Amino acid sequence: MTKPLEIKSGFAFFFLKECRTFAPIFRDRYFLSFMHINYFTKFLFIGLLFFSGTIFAQGVEHHIDVPEGANNAGMEEEIDEDIEHHIQDSYSFTFFSDSETGKHYGFPLPVILWDDGLHVFSSSKFHHGETVAESNGNHYKLYHNKVYKTDAAGTINYDEEHHPTNAKPLDFSITKNVVMMFVTGLLMFLLFAGLAKSFKKGPIATGAGRFFEPIVLYIRDDIAKPNIGPKYKKFMPYLLTVFFFIWFLNLFGLTPLGVNVTGNIAVTFALAIITFIITQFSGNKNYWKHIFWMPGVPVPMKFILAPIELLGVFIKPFALMIRLYANIMAGHVVLMSIIALVFFVQNWIGGGLSLVLAFFLSIIELLVAALQAYIFTLLSALYFGFAVEEHDHEEAH
Amino acid sequence: MEIPGIVGGGLIVIGVGIGIGRIGGSAMDAIARQPEATGKIQTAMLIAAALIEGIGFAALFVS
Numbered sequence: 129m130t131k132p133l134e135i136k137s138g139f140a141f142f143f144l145k146e147c148r149t150f151a152p153i154f155r156d157r158y159f160l161s162f163m164h165i166n167y168f169t170k171f172l173f174i175g176l177l178f179f180s181g182t183i184f185a186q187g188v189e190h191h192i193d194v195p196e197g198a199n200n201a202g203m204e205e206e207i208d209e210d211i212e213h214h215i216q217d218s219y220s221f222t223f224f225s226d227s228e229t230g231k232h233y234g235f236p237l238p239v240i241l242w243d244d245g246l247h248v249f250s251s252s253k254f255h256h257g258e259t260v261a262e263s264n265g266n267h268y269k270l271y272h273n274k275v276y277k278t279d280a281a282g283t284i285n286y287d288e289e290h291h292p293t294n295a296k297p298l299d300f301s302i303t304k305n306v307v308m309m310f311v312t313g314l315l316m317f318l319l320f321a322g323l324a325k326s327f328k329k330g331p332i333a334t335g336a337g338r339f340f341e342p343i344v345l346y347i348r349d350d351i352a353k354p355n356i357g358p359k360y361k362k363f364m365p366y367l368l369t370v371f372f373f374i375w376f377l378n379l380f381g382l383t384p385l386g387v388n389v390t391g392n393i394a395v396t397f398a399l400a401i402i403t404f405i406i407t408q409f410s411g412n413k414n415y416w417k418h419i420f421w422m423p424g425v426p427v428p429m430k431f432i433l434a435p436i437e438l439l440g441v442f443i444k445p446f447a448l449m450i451r452l453y454a455n456i457m458a459g460h461v462v463l464m465s466i467i468a469l470v471f472f473v474q475n476w477i478g479g480g481l482s483l484v485l486a487f488f489l490s491i492i493e494l495l496v497a498a499l500q501a502y503i504f505t506l507l508s509a510l511y512f513g514f515a516v517e518e519h520d521h522e523e524a525h
Numbered sequence: 526m527e528i529p530g531i532v533g534g535g536l537i538v539i540g541v542g543i544g545i546g547r548i549g550g551s552a553m554d555a556i557a558r559q560p561e562a563t564g565k566i567q568t569a570m571l572i573a574a575a576l577i578e579g580i581g582f583a584a585l586f587v588s
Contacts (some may be wrong), residue, residue, distance in 0.1 A: 259537070447579040454582035503575045506568070 168280040207468045211461060215388055218304045223386065223506050224331060232256055241268065241275065243297035251301075268297070275299055303390045312376045312389075316369070340372075347371055347505060355509040359516045363509065366406060370399060371505040378456060378497030382490065389498075391456035393449065400449035403508045410442075411515040418514075444511055448504060455500050457494045533588040541581035545574050 139475075222234035236252035243266060255259035257270035260282035268275050268466045269282045276284060276294040323337030323344075333341040352360040352367055358464045389395055417423060417439040422430050425488060469482040552570040558562050 350568075402567065445574070447583070450582050450586070451575060451579040452585070455578075458582075499571075503571060506572065510572070 137144050137416040177437060183359050189190070207465075207471065211464045211468075214386060214464060215391060216459060217392060217458060218273065219254060219270065219275075219301060220256065221382075222256075225256075237304065238302050239268075239275070240270045240300040240302065241297040242300065243295075245278065247297070262298060275301075275423055279471070305385055305392055305395065308377065308380055308385070308387045308389050309395075312373060313381065315376065316372055320372075344368060351502075351506050351509050355506070356516065357518075360509075362404070363512050366402070367505050367509055370403075371501050374452065374504055375498055375501035376397070378501060379494075381456060381460065382497065387461055388457070390452055391460055393453045396449045399452070400445040402512060403448060404442075404445040406508075407445075407515045408512045410512060412518070414517060415515045416478065444507075448507060452500055452504055455496060459489075459496055463489050463493065530588045535586055537581055537584045537588060541577055544577045544581075548573050548577070 192262060219239060220232070220234055220236045222232045224234075225232040236250045239249055239251050239254075239261075241247040241263075245264065247266060247268075249261060249263045253259070253263075254270045257273075260278060260280065261268045262280075267278050267280050267282065269278045269284065269293055270276075271284055271294075275297060276292055277297055278284060278294055287293050298314050309409075319336055322335060323333055323340055326332075326334040326337050332338075345369055348360070348364060352364055353456040356363055374390055377395075381388050381390065418442065420434050422433045422437070425433065463486060466482055466485045469485075473481070474480065493510075548570055552566050555566050559566075
């Protein structure tokens with residue numbers, strides 16, 4: 129009789145009723161252990177939240193040499209540039225830079241190019257786009273954060289619309305975003321391998337797993353089971369991975385590291401294409417029948433519905449991609465714009481307003497980080513559900 | 526962004542705002558009427574809101 133009770137108490141996190149029923153177990157097993165998290169960790173966590181805004185500001189800070197009320201347009205341009213720089217991926221991991229001394233604080237990352245042979249060199253050779261990098265006789269230069277092949281002098285040719293016409297090598301570089309994805313992967317591996325291992329000792333998770341176990345159960349019981357149906361088990365690994373991957377990366381975007389991984393359309397494109405591929409490959413006879421020959425409607429209608437349904441197959445992952453990308457990017461841009469308010473209204477009203485707004489927006493962004501991960505997982509589960517659905521009831525539609 | 530783009534962006538935001546606002550309002554009505562169905566209503570609300578939001582963002586990028 130004890131075993132189901134114990135498993136249940138892990139889930140009781142979300143339900144007040146169960147919380148009351150199992151209060152003695154709950155208190156002993158969970159609350160005590162939570163109190164034991166030392167104060168240093170708490171302090172670090174709260175500090176991280178508060179500091180996330182300051183790092184965005186640091187990029188803009190050094191431009192304040194503009195005289196008061198004078199060149200507003202110039203400042204606007206520079207702030208735009210800073211925001212754009214933050215949104216984009218980068219070849220080096222720069223935490224902040226000092227424009228007066230021209231120093232960048234951070235570390236370089238490897239650049240890996242395929243251009244009739246492999247070229248591997250450190251991104252410090254670019255000197256943040258200021259110099260030409262040489263590798264095995266080829267010369268490369270950064271222009272607007274993209275690698276172009278140039279001559280030894282670093283000349284970049286333009287067409288009429290001011291787009292560079294230089295050749296672009298195939299780029300497999302370990303950029304800032306790639307590093308963050310590796311870090312997230314490693315973190316997830318350690319966390320969830322630890323969670324899985326702790327079940328060998330007993331039915332109760334230990335350590336950080338106590339926090340994540342209810343979330344895993346929530347995804348299984350409230351996202352996968354109701355939306356996919358009895359075949360949910362096959363899709364659980366993907367759903368859990370994608371949820372925690374997006375969630376952790378969203379949260380990393382709010383830390384002072386200044387990364388923007390899920391706000392990069394290439395990343396969300398890759399995630400959406402995986403959902404797309406899994407959906408199509410697990411689609412059964414019914415799924416394809418509902419696309420090309422919709423049952424239960426008159427024949428002329430079937431011909432009209434087929435192209436619409438086929439289009440829908442591609443629109444669904446496209447919407448997934450755009451939704452995650454736009455939400456996260458818009459969040460970062462708005463947050464940074466509000467912080468940039470300080471530089472436009474240079475008095476205590478502007479500063480106070482900027483602080484208060486940025487603080488509350490940061491809290492909303494914490495919610496959005498979890499919400500977008502949840503929605504991506506939920507919609508993926510929904511699409512898998514369409515693909516594996518069985519229709520015992522013929523002509524029920 | 527030219528003037529028509531800005532006006533279009535404003536119209537998109539108004540439309541999306543009305544749409545999501547109506548979803549949220551209706552969901553609250555429904556929760557008030559049937560508090561025991563809160564979980565199901567919230568899930569449905571989030572799906573609908575996410576779909577509208579997706580279209581809104583797509584339109585904003587085009588404008």
